[in-house]
Amino acid sequence: MSFLYKADPVRGAEWARLFAEQAPDIPFHCWPDYGAAEQVRYLAAWLPPENLASQFPNVEVVFSVGAGIDQFDFSLLPPDIPVVRMIEPGIAVGMVEYVTHAVLAIHRQSHLYARLQREQRWQEHPIKPAASCRIGVLGLGVMGQSVLSKLRDFGFPCAGWSRSAHALDGVDCYAGEDALPAFLARSDILICLLPLTQHTRGILNRKLFNALPAGAAVINVGRGGHLDEAALLEALASGQLSSATLDVCEIEPLPAGHPFWEHPNIVLTPHIASMTQPASAVEVVLDNIRRHQSGQPLIGLVDRSLGY
Template sequence: MGALVFYSEFDDPTEWSDALKACLPELDVRVYPDVGNPDDVRYVLAWKPPAGFFAPFKNLQLVVNLGAGVDSLTGRDDLPEVPICRLSDPGMVALMRSYVTFAVIRYARDMPDFEAAKRRKEWHYIHPTPLDRIRVGVLGLGALGSAVARGLAEQGFDVRGWDLSPKVIEGVTTVSDPTQWAGFLGDLDILVNMMPLTAGTRGLINAEVFAALTPGTKFVNASRGDVVDEPALIAALQSGQVGAATLDVFIKEPLEPNHPFWQMENVYITPHLASITVPTSAAKDVAESIRRVNGGGAPLHQIYPKAGF
């Protein structure tokens, strides 16, 4: 079967090794840089490996991106000519759904106002708005975005979804017609960004997008920081055009101490943890892709980094 090399600065290699061996007991799991004989290596499971990482592995058959987003691979000129796939992990999906649901409910139930009232020691009543009157737009309906939109609809929100290609999601009004873009943006109470980072989406959410929103619309970004024009978002938050924002991702991470977001009362910050890959569930995906490639087939969730998806 050959060996698999694991690389990540953020994940526990022991947890991954145990999970992979539970699915494929015969798999030889090696943790970078202790790769042994590189000619033994048939598979790589990695997140943001350094430049030149793949060069020693002449017998590579499969690369698995340790996550759902592929922007860490786009633009690289050292990728091997082998199938490359991403993970689609139920645990990761559940975490993303929970994060966005929390962020949306926090605004829908006026929690920032109650948090401020508590600091003032003030009993501050706000009559709740029925959830089906709160219009939530999900921008990007890929694997994670579709799950987020579906989860919000199940909570009872009026959910609208936008994607570049037509999508059908139960309980969600979906739009892909570019002529309806402005109408989609202008009819929301909360906008959630789930767009992947590609050459075409970098800076997509800019001053024009914020200007098209109804004044006071809330914004949630749980995708990638570079999809958003940060100076434009700061200006929109300062003017009140965007009423508040929940931000899990940023152009530069960690967020620098002098960044304006830290000083803004209407910005809720989390340190890029909306979703993580869960080894015990994701390892099943990796094992199945290995089996398929060994059988001469294509892996699960194959991606094409040069095309950006």
């Protein structure tokens, strides 16, 4: 029995060290070195091999090295192999830091003052209390709930939307398509933390932007596929949106010459909002391996019919 890691090789080296310390009885291989293919029982990958079933016929569990699994082509994975998304505290902590920073930068007009500094203009603008800035989070999974918990502590009125009903302390929860317009109408800063599925692809579109209060801001830390890029540029040009903070794009890396690069009202980061931390990731994966070997339910098991 062996474990194969197929993702960033630098992080793979750290995984190898941690496996050697914590599970020396499990042979660890880092792609493209996979040892004896028939011995591979567990695979951790960003993108699994296209010929997984034939190349590694004895794989029993596939782990995603990220919180999302939309990059997986499930048609290439045997239906009987469990797929597990990464559930580790470091991902949520990093996301909370990024989104909190983005929200506070918008709320305290950091980008306006950066421009004034470049222009050498000493000009103050009114400060609005957090209670006047309504936060809306699309997606109420672990990260959505963690973000709302932190922003609520600043005094922002917080709401969340998801397809299924939730109840969270201090958060107005909306559920289902019928509730989406009311949720959007009270969201001055909209944060997308949805998984990317056939139902959520392109959800950040012209219709959604027009349902937000005039001058709202958007933060997308979900996936690039959530965003209609042309609709975003139109909404920014018309003033319907005041700004957008984007950590993800449909094409990554973003191509040279793309209008997002130099847009004055777009803040762009290269998919770094949150990263899996090797130490806690290995801990979670090893726990799931032990659970699998003892017949217990896996933590983070993906429902293929839902796409997350």
